[in-house]
Amino acid sequence: MSQSPREELRLQRYLDGWEIINRMIREDTSWGGRERNCLHLSSGEGNFIDISAASGVDYIQDGRALCRLDLDLDGRPDLALRNRDGPQLRLLRNTWPGGNRALWIRVEGRNCNRDAIGARISVTSSGKTRIKDIRAGAAFLSQSSRWACFGLGGEKTPPAVSVRWPGGATTSYGTLDPGDRWLIIQGEEPSRLPFRKSEQEPPATQVPQAPEPVDTEESSSIETWLVAPVTAPDLPWTDPQGRQRRLGEFRGKPLVLHLFSRDCAVCVSDLGALIAMGKELSRKGAVNLIASVDLGPVPDGKRDLVAKISGPSIGLRFERKTLAGWNILFRHLFNHRRDLVVPTSFLIEESGKIVKVYRGRTDPARYLADLGKIPRSDNLRIKKALPFKGRYLYPNFQRDLLELGNAYSEAGLPLQARAIFKSTLAARGENLDTLFNYAISSAQSGSPGEARKIYLEILKKRPGYADARNNLGILEAQAGRLEQAREYFRSVIQDNPAHTEAALNLANTWLQEGDFETATAVYRKALLHDTESAKLRRMLGFALFRGGFVEESISSHKEAIRLDPLDLDAYRNLAIILNATEGYREAAAISILGLKNGPNHSGLLNTHGFALWKLGDTARASAEFKKAISAAPDFDRPYLNLARMLADTARPDDAMAALGALLQRMPGHPQALEQIEKLRSGNP
């Protein structure tokens, strides 16, 4: 919230902040949860006294609506509460003893609206007049009873009542006795209605007085028919023979896909039955796929369960990306966003669309039975998908395909994303945001030309689409056309000086050419509009350092860290600069601070190791370099630093081994070869 821009200009950080909050509350994170309801007693002297805890009605549910009414018609006002979580409804019967009476009045219009909404009832006793307006809809999503209730305290004499009718005159009704309820019809004499006698009370049955919220823990299996079938991701598996298999090859046949793991006892014990089911499914023209979510080779001492799966069932092994893709799909099938569980099975119709999901241990007979029940019309799908009867006036079932596509894209599955956006465009017609997403995923999946075309098309339709211009700039820059790229970035910034990403991109084009001075100027200007951007501060620090302004660079990095204590790259850059300027002690301290937030950050482990080496603690330095290597084996610096340190401390053989390890990872690494040469010549 603190990141909200003051004007209506986009600020990516603010949008991202909302985005992550909204993702997390759809998972299992609470937000303003476990708050207790309040009951405040009016002292009669203008004060409210919190008696919530003593009253026992300080319920912890997420409360929404509340309505006043007299449930038992005993003259004491009751309450109905509507909650988000269970129990979603509570009826609270007023059990307050005391002898206080109340005057209950309902008015009905004749020369005004029938409900007499807006009528003002005045009640006078002991020379004091109180009022109530008849209302319909107040508080939050609530409509209370239309009966007005005036508490009379210890007042013994009946009060005088008058009603000001909407748009009309005020009628006085004299005194009304609170022994009964009063119905006042406009133009008529008030009539009495009795309170309910205690013998008319509902029988106290065996059911518990207070409802117990039912256990919402997912303790049994859950079967969900989809109301909007969704295309399964086209991602490869490997079969026991090592061949790549895809869903596409089974098109035209219904499939049942089971996910299992060797580490799930239920899965393992049910595997035999699942394999056996393959024959029956195949008799019905369906295919039984049984896929293991265990990644990597089978560990020693464990059986290769996939190898056991034989025809007509097909055994499959997941790859990391395929599993990521199915997990994303699974998360988006439900509004409660959770990761995949095993066992989970999917029923997939001939067209490749998933129609049903089974979570937990499921009787294999269900799959066979469901095969013949796949609904083929919207009406049938609705019937299957909904747990309770009812009717729709305006049915609307739209899966948020754009969100699903974005999730694929974020997870590094641009082809999946692209397929989703493409089908969305085909099904729901052209929409600039969908087109924009389609362009991004096209660029990410190796079709920059296609992406460029789409961005230009978007700009033709809406020239003000800043993000399309920004991304066009990126495509130009990636193609080496820096001047054209700058044109795009500048035009974005001109329209919206707070478009920090465009500024970062513009500056990057100057960095690319080694013009640190211009880059510095771009950052400084952007910081005028987005004062709290840690990224801008860090990049400014970088440009300043490369431009030779060490002190300023250091303070800019420190500012970046203050603004975003989780910006690990800022710690790393700062530590590198401090190491380069022989401030080893401070470099070590900064590295440690950063490592607190990211203990496996290879860059920080490396800078820490470097500082320790220079401070003479080679043992700990060596340990840090090794940690850096195991955290990111493709990062060359720690190998090289370790080798140099070992060479320095007269351990050429160990140095050789470190360089050897690097060369194994990255054959032909020039600096490694160079150092080996030096070691061999005995001149490190």
Add this chain to the structure above:
Amino acid sequence: MKQRILLFSTTSLLLVAGALWIFYGSGASPEFVPTAGRSWTEIHLPAPSYSPVEKLRAKTVAGNDKFIVETRERELRQPLKTLQRLFLHPGSETAVKEYESITSDDFKASPFSSTGELPLYQSKEIRVVEEMSFPAPSIERSAFPASILASIDPLKILTSAELKVTGISEEKELSKIEILFSLSGPSDEGEHHQWSGEALLGWKTSERKFSFFQLKKRRHVTLSASPFQDVTARALGANDSYRKILQPSIDHFRSRLDAAVGVGVYGHNGLAVGDADGDGLEDLYVLTAAGLPNLLYRCGQDGTFSDASREAGVDLLDGTSQALFLDLDNDSDQDLFLVTEQRLVVLLNDGSGRFLHLENAIPEKITGSATPLSAAAADYDLDGLVDIHICSYVFWRGGSNSAGTRLPIPYHEAHNGAANILLKNLGGGRFSNATETSGLDRDNQRFSFAAAWADYDDDGYPDLYTANDFGSNNLWRNKGDGTFEEATIAAGVEDVGAGMSVSWEDYDNDGDLDLYVGNMFSAAGRRVTAGNDYKAGDQLLQAIYRRHARGNSLFSNAKDGSFEDVSISSGAWFGRWAWGCDFLDFNLDGNEDLYVQNGFLTNSSEHDL
């Protein structure tokens, strides 16, 4: 929803030669944690920290941003739980031992009692005492539990103890923690006791232990009776629909139904009381999320309710946020006006308690990003037909959309939301859009949650107050000629904050209508915004943000068109993260009491944003 925009990265971005790409989760195989009692195993996939958005996840953990007070709050969470256990069980050896581990050896506490008291309220069933003068911390660590025990006499144990941090100030080697506390429990005589108030705790930052406890304020409430009894099961327990649909949480359905059905996370589904079948008894219409039927419970002569949703024709599966029972066509029965996610709907009562959908009753089709949420009715033009005002909100739909973002901007005063609508009743249950002709189209791009009508200036014409999220509210004065003028500032009821609820009532019994507004109260928001570095350099903005976390507001009608803000002096500000709030004179003493529904989202994790 649109993708996040891209950054052009160059290899020279990093000071280290060669680009450094971090692949999250590489090499690690999924971890399996079998859970007893479940028929499945969760796969723990590598944390999805591959995107810039996902990286922000870590920042939602208190303290991982630039707000140092939140780091402290996180550090204090466990010690405060330990302290809470001490208050719950001051006689328990374990609790005392644990308490000793979180307090320094030289810990001093003020006695958990006062030296003087002032009776605040006294009736036959309620006694409230304001305790006065609290001595400075003087008693030793070992004597404090006994002091608590002595103070809560005649109770043997407490049944609830709540501590809430509302402020943290940092001094050298010492944090001062402001807390609100509430302790309660029954006595053997059946009285209910409650001690609530404020205290200041010292926290030695080097030792990470409490160094002192200073009582600041305390009230002792004694109730000799319970105001309410939960009779839901007795009244509704015979209905299948109640047990299966209303007893579980909305989350139960959120995790079981296809997301495309549309059961959301917010649970903004309301409740209406009205006589659906004209038998003189008031029935309940419970609105539900999309995919679940709305439920009409008819009240029987014996006070139990039975499900009549289907036979009455109101078992609608359309996600419905609010319903109003109204005689829309003045034919002496109660019709229904519904706010559903797709449309505004009129259902006409055929006189026998059956409701028929009146097609095309409302000219407006809901379009764009707006979600109509709530409705309030009044005959604003006094033509004898009741009219309806609709509040519209804009909910998050992922990312941003290209026509400028639909997120509230700026957060503290957002005017980029959706248009509210005034529907003028034409008779026969049909409506026209009177938003423009009535002048309610001004300042009409807000994030409105609730509205309520009332004739606050006593001129015979109903006026309207709307509570908006993300900023100030609006008071619309009815000019009596079918148009409205904005009177918010003149009346002094801007009430900057996150408004969610509006109620009018004559709380001070002086013959005019006063205004109670439900707002967000956030302990975290209070702590963060109290810091002087929050929005540093802009005192006005600082004040606005602090106000945002303040809580509910009570405005007393001054009879001259203006109101006095008595939220703090009256004590009515305390409502936590409030939703529906309303007046109710539960003890019938002639003074309207207040009930506040609150809490936003309770999920399974205790991690609260």
